[in-house]
Amino acid sequence: MSRTPTRRRGLKLPAPPLPPSLQPPPPPPGTQRRRPHTPLEHAAEAGKTVVDWVDERTSLSGAARWAMFRKVPRGTNWFYTLGSATMFAFLSQAVTGVFLAMYYRPDAAGGAYESVRYISTSVFLGNFVRGMHRWGATVMVVLIFLHMARTFLWGAYKYPRELNWVIGVVLLILTMVMGFTGYLLPFDERSYWATIVGVNINGTGPILGPYLSDFLRGGPEFNATTLSRFYAIHMLILPGAIAALIGAHLYLVMKLGTTAPPWLRATPKEPELVEETV
Amino acid sequence: MPGAFEGETVTRRRFMTGTVHGAGMLMTAGFVVPSVAFALGPVFQNVTLGWQTVGHPDDFPDDNYVPVVITTSPGIGEAGKSTVYMRRRDPAVDTQPLTQYNHWVAITSRCSHLGCSVLWVEASQHFICPCHGSVFDVEGVRTSGPAPRPLDRFYTRLQDGLVQVGPRYSVNTELRAFSPRDPGEPLDGIGQYAYPSRPTVRKLPGSV
Numbered sequence: 001m002s003r004t005p006t007r008r009r010g011l012k013l014p015a016p017p018l019p020p021s022l023q024p025p026p027p028p029p030g031t032q033r034r035r036p037h038t039p040l041e042h043a044a045e046a047g048k049t050v051v052d053w054v055d056e057r058t059s060l061s062g063a064a065r066w067a068m069f070r071k072v073p074r075g076t077n078w079f080y081t082l083g084s085a086t087m088f089a090f091l092s093q094a095v096t097g098v099f100l101a102m103y104y105r106p107d108a109a110g111g112a113y114e115s116v117r118y119i120s121t122s123v124f125l126g127n128f129v130r131g132m133h134r135w136g137a138t139v140m141v142v143l144i145f146l147h148m149a150r151t152f153l154w155g156a157y158k159y160p161r162e163l164n165w166v167i168g169v170v171l172l173i174l175t176m177v178m179g180f181t182g183y184l185l186p187f188d189e190r191s192y193w194a195t196i197v198g199v200n201i202n203g204t205g206p207i208l209g210p211y212l213s214d215f216l217r218g219g220p221e222f223n224a225t226t227l228s229r230f231y232a233i234h235m236l237i238l239p240g241a242i243a244a245l246i247g248a249h250l251y252l253v254m255k256l257g258t259t260a261p262p263w264l265r266a267t268p269k270e271p272e273l274v275e276e277t278v
Numbered sequence: 279m280p281g282a283f284e285g286e287t288v289t290r291r292r293f294m295t296g297t298v299h300g301a302g303m304l305m306t307a308g309f310v311v312p313s314v315a316f317a318l319g320p321v322f323q324n325v326t327l328g329w330q331t332v333g334h335p336d337d338f339p340d341d342n343y344v345p346v347v348i349t350t351s352p353g354i355g356e357a358g359k360s361t362v363y364m365r366r367r368d369p370a371v372d373t374q375p376l377t378q379y380n381h382w383v384a385i386t387s388r389c390s391h392l393g394c395s396v397l398w399v400e401a402s403q404h405f406i407c408p409c410h411g412s413v414f415d416v417e418g419v420r421t422s423g424p425a426p427r428p429l430d431r432f433y434t435r436l437q438d439g440l441v442q443v444g445p446r447y448s449v450n451t452e453l454r455a456f457s458p459r460d461p462g463e464p465l466d467g468i469g470q471y472a473y474p475s476r477p478t479v480r481k482l483p484g485s486v
Contacts, residue, residue: 108354192357197392197409204462206472211321213460218320220458220478223351223358225320 017069066254073260079154080258082147087246089140093178094239096133104185106231108224112187137179144172156259164252167245174242181234184227195230196222322477329435329442332364338382338441340366343398345387348432348443361387362432362443363398363405371417374453379485384432384443385418391425393461405429419451426464428453433482447481457481 036045055061072080103123105115119126148168151157157165184195199222203213218225288296332346343363351358363385367376372383385405389396394409404421405414412423419428428451433444446458450465457475459465464473475481 108357110355187357193394197394200393200461203460203473207474210460210463210473210476214321214476214478215318219323219325220476221325221351221358222354224353 070254070257072258073264075261075264076258077261079150079261082143082150083253086140086143086147087250089136089143090242090246092136093133093140094243096129096136097235097239099129100133101235104231106185106228108187108227112185112227116186116188137182141175141179144175148172154259154262161252161256161259164249164256167249167252171242171245171249174238174245178234178238178242181230181238184230185234187227192222195226320478324480325478327445329437329444331437331440331442332362333441334439335366335436335441338364338366340368342400343385345398346443350446361395363387364434364441364443375486377484377486379433379435379444379482381436382434382441383417384434386430386432386446388430388461389425390420390427390429390448390461391423396429417453418449419453426462426469427451427459427466430458431455433485445479445482447485455481455485 036042051061100119103115103119103126105111107115116130119130121127151165151168180195180198183198184191199213199216202216203209205212214220216226216229217223218229327350330348332348333344338344343365345361345363347359348362349358350360365383367381367383372380374380387395387397389407389409389412391407391410391412394407396405396407396412396414399406403416405418407413407423407425410424412425413421414425414429415421417428418431420426428449430446430448432446435442435444448456448459448465450456450470456465456470458479458481459473459475463469
């Protein structure tokens, strides 16, 4: 069991950036490695064994290092955290949404409204979790636009990152559809009429608009299946699509790296003059 | 691609690869195509709204609208109901030809802009929408505001001495009948082609 398996294979993977004071000192030459004695050392050894067991069979540590210990450009600042903030907003929506689904009933004959009212008034912490989901939706949209503005103003959408911009725009659209479909679910007067108006706005697209409206409603009028349709889109179709696209988005960020802020000028190295003497 | 033997046009490896890929695609299509068709089904399914009795012929004067409530979407309680404004046809106002379906004028309360509920204001003899301020005259034709076409109408008929309200239809500014459109879709000029009628709802034959 080697402490540095990467060196053994001759791969140049970046090591975790531990300061020298925290790095373990190399054993003195000619000494055996000390066996663990204290319970703490045993626990640490057990942890390493488990991690090594998994890593030996998956080689995940290389991927984890590749993903996490990347070089970032000089001038990286807090604005670079807006993307992660958006992702955590999405994760918060996903977790609270899953648990809201335990109490919610997509019943257009009145059950939906009653179940939401039950969540808000009777379930332990129900109002809090619903509030997280409700306000988190707004927070996520705001964060997306801040993240997008940062990317635009930094010029970070330029070659070779155009594809990541395109994926980001698709994510923005999916988030908007999330907001639209989620707005109906409480099924009060506001969500009902907002959906009527929203579907009609969809319908004003020429040629395909009327058919899109029929698809969204599941018929020519708002009916009993409209709510379950919106619910299925909101909780099954879109979260999967958004999670997959976030994965692609993050992969490209890791693959291509981030851009330096625009106020940092590139300083090209002067070609060195080498004087040769014969 | 040349084969392993004389006259062989496809190698065995290539044939096997193609077969396996083809079988995989066929099996995937086997569950994807029905699922998508299942979700798209309602777009092609005709939904006919039956005739609903709303009152006696004497209930409706020819100089003022009377609101009645009909069910436009059964099974979802109050959310599936809609208000219809009704009056008897007045030949002095309603100049379009008389058919079996327009002895009574039934105008929807759904604004042709985005679907809010318009109110019949008797004092001004106009329909007024509270959302964006569209105003419609006594025939439901827009006089002001953002609405792109007149208010939709419903077919009416007399059955066993009672007035019945049937399916909805849309009209353009000349009050010609079209298959029902959703709010926000104009019917004048190229509007009727840019916003085609859908398989889910059609106007009745014999209406003008």
